[in-house]
Amino acid sequence: MQWETVIGLEVHVQLATRSKIFSGASTAFGAEPNSQACAVDLGLPGVLPVLNEQAVAMAVQFGLGIHADIPEVSVFDRKNYFYPDLPKGYQTSQMYDPIVGPGEVEINLEDGSTRTVRIHHAHLEEDAGKSLHEDFHGMTGIDLNRAGTPLLEIVSEPDMRSAKEAAAYLKAIHSIVTYLGISDGNMAEGSMRCDVNVSVRPKGQEAFGTRAEIKNVNSFRFVERAIEFEVERQVELIEDGGDVVQETRLYDPDADETRSMRTKEEANDYRYFPCPDLLPVVLDQAYVDHLRDNLPELPADKRARFENEFGLSAYDAGVLSASRAMAEYFERVKDVCGDAKQAANWVQGELSGALNREGLAIADSPVSADQLGELIVRVLDGTINGKAAKQVFQALWHGEGGSEGNSADAIIEAKGLKQVTDTGAIEAMIDQVIEESPGQVAQYRDAEPDKRGKMIGYFVGQVMKASRGTANPQQVNTMLKEKLDALC
Amino acid sequence: MHDKTLTELAAGLRAGEFSSRELTQDLLGRIDRLDGRLNSFITVTAEQALAAAERADAARATGEAGPLNGLPLALKDIFCTRGIKTSCGSRMLDNFAAPYDAGVVERLAAAGTVSLGKTNMDEFAMGSSNENSFYGPVKNPWDLDAVPGGSSGGSAAAVAAGLVPAAMGTDTGGSIRQPAAFCGITGLKPTYGRVSRYGMIAYASSLDQAGPLARSAADCAHLLGAVAGHDVRDSTCVARGVPDYTTDLDAPLSGLKIGLPREYFGDGLSPEVESAVREAIKVFETLGATVRDVSLPHTHYAIPAYYVIAPAEASSNLSRYDGVRFGHRCEDPADLIDLYKRSRAEGFGEEVKRRILIGTHTLSEGFFDAYYKKAQQVRRLIRQDFLDAFDEVDVLMGPASPTPAFDLGANKDPVSMYLQDIYTIAVNLAGIPGISVPAGFAGNRPVGLQVLGTHFAEAQLLNVAHQFQQATDWHLRRPAFAEESA
Structure with missing residues (x-):
C-alpha cells in the first residue's frame, strides 16, 4: 500500500527581549544557575506578573510577517501542572484567545519549488526553568534562569507531507524570525524547539490517521530523522495489523528513534482558565499599523526581488535569501562589485565552501562583504584571472592584506598576481x-x-x-x- | 492613649503631647499584657517598631512629618514584609520571610507610620471566623467566647481591643467588613484595583482587595489616601488619581438617596441585627436622606458563584506552595510526588485543602463550562444588578452580616460558615467598594451597618459613614476588655 505522511509542527521561538515576559530579570543565556531569576520568576508569594510590551510587539511583528489576522483582544490563561522547574505550578500561556490568528508561510523545497503552509495561530507564553539531573547524585538541581523567558509558540496546520517539507517549514520559520530580529534563532541554545505531530494514512484517504506527538526536537536534522523514524514505525505497525495510539513520544538523537513518553490516558488535565493577574491585551489599530510600516523586507519578498531584479535562478535566490545575514552579505557584495551573478557565484561557491569547511556562520566570516566585493571587481576589470582570484580569497580568509575594503589589492600587489596581458x-x-x-x-x-x-x-x-x-x-x-x- | 482615633493621636503627636516612641512603647506594652488572651498577633515586631518610631520622631523634629507620621498600626499577616515572617496564617509559610515589602507596606512606611506587627488571620484568608488559623483562633474583645470574624480577625480584634488604633486587612468576600462589624469598628473594602495587590499573598486574585480597619470613617479616609493609587507592579491596579478622601467627609447628606436591597432583609437575618440596622437608617433620614427599597435580583447566586470562582483561582494560586523552593517541606521525601503530597498535606489546613479541591474540580475538563464559565456569567449579572441599582440611588445600605459575632466553634459546617458572607460576597464579585460601620449591639456583641457605593465612590462612602458617626456614638464604644489593664 502507498502511504501518505501528514505532519503539523508546533514551533517554540524564544523571543529576543532583554528582560523576561512577566518580570524585569535578564534573559541572557549561560549565566550562573538562578542568578537571573527574580522573585516573580521564583514564584514567591505575593508577586505579580507585568507583561513585557516588547514581547507583544515581537509577536505582532511575526503575525504581520506571515500575513496573519491580528485579533484586537488576546488573553493570557494559566496552564496548571506541577513540576519542580515550573515555579508557580502553572505556566502563563494563551489557550483561547491567542495574539496571532491564522496566517501562512511559504516554504522552499530542494527542487526550487515553493509551497504554502497554513498557520493555525501563534501565542505568547513563558518558558519553564531547567531540571539538572547530572552533577547531583540522587537529587535534581533546578535552574530558573530560563523561567519566564518569552516564547512565541507557532502552531501550523497539518499541511506538510514529508520530513523534508517539515524541515523546510522549520527553516522558513527560522528565516522569518531572524529576519524580523525577534529571535536569535540559535537552536543549539534552545532558542527554537519544536513538537512534531505525525500521522500516516493510505494515499488518497481523506481522514487523518491517529497521530503521535514527538516532543522537543531541537535541530533541522533531528526533525527530519525523527519524522522518518516515526513514519516507518507507524507504517510497520499498521501493516503488521496494529493500531497507532495517540501519545506523546520523545526523539532520542543518539539512538535515532522515538520512544513513548505518555499516552492520551495519562495526559495531564491542565485546567486552563484566564489568568486573573493579567488584563486582556487590547491592540489598537494605530499600534499594529505602526509595526506593519516598520517591518523589514521578509525572505519571500527578498527572494522574489533577487529573481526579478537581479536575474538570479529560483534556486540561487532561495539560498541567498534564506537568512537575513546571508542576504545582507550578498547584497553588500553585489553593491560593491556591481555584478549580481558574480556576487551570487562567489558567495555560494568559494565563501560558502570555506564557511562550511570551518563550521562558521556567515556573520563570523573572516572575509568581509566589502573585501569580497573588491576582489570580484579585480576579476571583472581583468586585473587578475580566476585562478589568482582564488589565491587572493584564501589569503583574505587567512587575514592577509588587513581588514580594509582594498585588502584584495594589497594581496595582489604583494603576491605579484597581477594578470600578464603583455x-x-x-x-x-x-x-x-x-x-x-x-x-x-x-x-x-x-x-x-x-x-x-x-x-x-x-x-x-x-x-x-x-x-x-x-x-x-x-x-x-x-x-x-x-x-x-x-x-x- | 489606646482608645484614641488616628486623627486624635495625630493631633497629639503634632502638639508634642507625646512622641511616637512613647505611643509605640505604650501600645507594645498593651500587646504584651493583653494579647495572650486575644491572640490577635502572629508576630510582634517591637524592635523594628521602636526604630521606626524614632525615625518618625526625628522626621517630625526636622519638620518633615506628613499627616500619618509616627502613627502605629498593624498589618494583616498576608502582606509581605521584608525580612519579617509572613505566614498568611498557615503552617505552609511558618518559615517564610519575604525578601520584599508589599506595595501597601511600602506606602505606609513612606507615610511614616509604625507597624507594631503582623496580625492573625484565617489561613490564606479563607474563613469567616479566624478559626482557620495555624496560629489558633482569635477572641473577640467584646466577648471572649465569640469569634472576631474573618478572615482579617486579628486586625479587627487588635483595633477593637485598643492594641493599635488601626490595621490593614484584606477583603475577598467580606474579610474586612464582617470582622469590622463583629468587633464594633469601621472597615473599608475599596474598589477592586484601587489599592495595589503587589506583595499581598493571593487567595482569589480577581476578588482580593486591601483596605483599612480603624475606629472611625475619618481614620479610614486617611489610611486609604495613603495606600491607594497606581502601582506598575500590579497590572490590575488602576491608574487613576487618588482624591483627598478627607475633603468631603463633612458634606451634608441632605438629598442623599439610599436604597435598601430587599434581598438583604430576608430569611436568615437575625431580628436584633435587623432592628439595629433599621434604627441606623432612621438616623440617615433625620440627616436629610431619602430611603427606598431596591432589588438586587441575583443576590442568591452570589455565594454559589463565589465558591466556584474563588476556589478556582485559589487552587491555581496555591500551587506554588510545593515544598520545592520555600515554605514547609516534609521530612525525608521518598520521591518528587511524595514531596508534593506530604508537604502540601502537612502545610495546608482543612479549609484550604477543601477549597483547593473544589477549585481543582471546577476547572477540570468536562466541568469548566458548567461551573467556571457559568459562574463568570453570573458574576456579570450580579455586577449589573448593582449598576442598575446605582442608576436609582446613591448608596445601598444593609447589614454587614446576618448575625452578630457567633460563639467560637458554633459553625462547624462549612456551608453554614459560607452563608455568613451572604451580604458581603456579591460586593467583591461586582468589584464595588463597601464600608462597615458600628450601628448598635445585639446583647453585648456589636452590629455593623454596611454601606455600598458604585466603583470608585470611596469618598462618598466615607462621607456617609462619617456623617453617621457625627450623629451617633456607636463607634466610640469600647469593650471592657480594652480597659482591664488601663
Whole structure:
C-alpha cells in the first residue's frame, strides 16, 4: 500500500527581549544557575506578573510577517501542572484567545519549488526553568534562569507531507524570525524547539490517521530523522495489523528513534482558565499599523526581488535569501562589485565552501562583504584571472592584506598576481615552453586536427605555470594555438 | 492613649503631647499584657517598631512629618514584609520571610507610620471566623467566647481591643467588613484595583482587595489616601488619581438617596441585627436622606458563584506552595510526588485543602463550562444588578452580616460558615467598594451597618459613614476588655 505522511509542527521561538515576559530579570543565556531569576520568576508569594510590551510587539511583528489576522483582544490563561522547574505550578500561556490568528508561510523545497503552509495561530507564553539531573547524585538541581523567558509558540496546520517539507517549514520559520530580529534563532541554545505531530494514512484517504506527538526536537536534522523514524514505525505497525495510539513520544538523537513518553490516558488535565493577574491585551489599530510600516523586507519578498531584479535562478535566490545575514552579505557584495551573478557565484561557491569547511556562520566570516566585493571587481576589470582570484580569497580568509575594503589589492600587489596581458611577455613564455617540449610538439603535429584541441591543455598548463598563474588564460590559449598550428 | 482615633493621636503627636516612641512603647506594652488572651498577633515586631518610631520622631523634629507620621498600626499577616515572617496564617509559610515589602507596606512606611506587627488571620484568608488559623483562633474583645470574624480577625480584634488604633486587612468576600462589624469598628473594602495587590499573598486574585480597619470613617479616609493609587507592579491596579478622601467627609447628606436591597432583609437575618440596622437608617433620614427599597435580583447566586470562582483561582494560586523552593517541606521525601503530597498535606489546613479541591474540580475538563464559565456569567449579572441599582440611588445600605459575632466553634459546617458572607460576597464579585460601620449591639456583641457605593465612590462612602458617626456614638464604644489593664 502507498502511504501518505501528514505532519503539523508546533514551533517554540524564544523571543529576543532583554528582560523576561512577566518580570524585569535578564534573559541572557549561560549565566550562573538562578542568578537571573527574580522573585516573580521564583514564584514567591505575593508577586505579580507585568507583561513585557516588547514581547507583544515581537509577536505582532511575526503575525504581520506571515500575513496573519491580528485579533484586537488576546488573553493570557494559566496552564496548571506541577513540576519542580515550573515555579508557580502553572505556566502563563494563551489557550483561547491567542495574539496571532491564522496566517501562512511559504516554504522552499530542494527542487526550487515553493509551497504554502497554513498557520493555525501563534501565542505568547513563558518558558519553564531547567531540571539538572547530572552533577547531583540522587537529587535534581533546578535552574530558573530560563523561567519566564518569552516564547512565541507557532502552531501550523497539518499541511506538510514529508520530513523534508517539515524541515523546510522549520527553516522558513527560522528565516522569518531572524529576519524580523525577534529571535536569535540559535537552536543549539534552545532558542527554537519544536513538537512534531505525525500521522500516516493510505494515499488518497481523506481522514487523518491517529497521530503521535514527538516532543522537543531541537535541530533541522533531528526533525527530519525523527519524522522518518516515526513514519516507518507507524507504517510497520499498521501493516503488521496494529493500531497507532495517540501519545506523546520523545526523539532520542543518539539512538535515532522515538520512544513513548505518555499516552492520551495519562495526559495531564491542565485546567486552563484566564489568568486573573493579567488584563486582556487590547491592540489598537494605530499600534499594529505602526509595526506593519516598520517591518523589514521578509525572505519571500527578498527572494522574489533577487529573481526579478537581479536575474538570479529560483534556486540561487532561495539560498541567498534564506537568512537575513546571508542576504545582507550578498547584497553588500553585489553593491560593491556591481555584478549580481558574480556576487551570487562567489558567495555560494568559494565563501560558502570555506564557511562550511570551518563550521562558521556567515556573520563570523573572516572575509568581509566589502573585501569580497573588491576582489570580484579585480576579476571583472581583468586585473587578475580566476585562478589568482582564488589565491587572493584564501589569503583574505587567512587575514592577509588587513581588514580594509582594498585588502584584495594589497594581496595582489604583494603576491605579484597581477594578470600578464603583455603579448611580448606571453609570447616569450610560449616560445620557451615549445622549445622545452619537443616530444609533445611532435605528438601535436602528428595528431588529427580535431584531437589537437584537447592536447593544447598541456601547453596552456605549462605556460600558466611559468607565469605563476598570472598570464591571461584566454590570451595564452589563442596565442599557443596560432604558434602550434604554424608548426604543423 | 489606646482608645484614641488616628486623627486624635495625630493631633497629639503634632502638639508634642507625646512622641511616637512613647505611643509605640505604650501600645507594645498593651500587646504584651493583653494579647495572650486575644491572640490577635502572629508576630510582634517591637524592635523594628521602636526604630521606626524614632525615625518618625526625628522626621517630625526636622519638620518633615506628613499627616500619618509616627502613627502605629498593624498589618494583616498576608502582606509581605521584608525580612519579617509572613505566614498568611498557615503552617505552609511558618518559615517564610519575604525578601520584599508589599506595595501597601511600602506606602505606609513612606507615610511614616509604625507597624507594631503582623496580625492573625484565617489561613490564606479563607474563613469567616479566624478559626482557620495555624496560629489558633482569635477572641473577640467584646466577648471572649465569640469569634472576631474573618478572615482579617486579628486586625479587627487588635483595633477593637485598643492594641493599635488601626490595621490593614484584606477583603475577598467580606474579610474586612464582617470582622469590622463583629468587633464594633469601621472597615473599608475599596474598589477592586484601587489599592495595589503587589506583595499581598493571593487567595482569589480577581476578588482580593486591601483596605483599612480603624475606629472611625475619618481614620479610614486617611489610611486609604495613603495606600491607594497606581502601582506598575500590579497590572490590575488602576491608574487613576487618588482624591483627598478627607475633603468631603463633612458634606451634608441632605438629598442623599439610599436604597435598601430587599434581598438583604430576608430569611436568615437575625431580628436584633435587623432592628439595629433599621434604627441606623432612621438616623440617615433625620440627616436629610431619602430611603427606598431596591432589588438586587441575583443576590442568591452570589455565594454559589463565589465558591466556584474563588476556589478556582485559589487552587491555581496555591500551587506554588510545593515544598520545592520555600515554605514547609516534609521530612525525608521518598520521591518528587511524595514531596508534593506530604508537604502540601502537612502545610495546608482543612479549609484550604477543601477549597483547593473544589477549585481543582471546577476547572477540570468536562466541568469548566458548567461551573467556571457559568459562574463568570453570573458574576456579570450580579455586577449589573448593582449598576442598575446605582442608576436609582446613591448608596445601598444593609447589614454587614446576618448575625452578630457567633460563639467560637458554633459553625462547624462549612456551608453554614459560607452563608455568613451572604451580604458581603456579591460586593467583591461586582468589584464595588463597601464600608462597615458600628450601628448598635445585639446583647453585648456589636452590629455593623454596611454601606455600598458604585466603583470608585470611596469618598462618598466615607462621607456617609462619617456623617453617621457625627450623629451617633456607636463607634466610640469600647469593650471592657480594652480597659482591664488601663
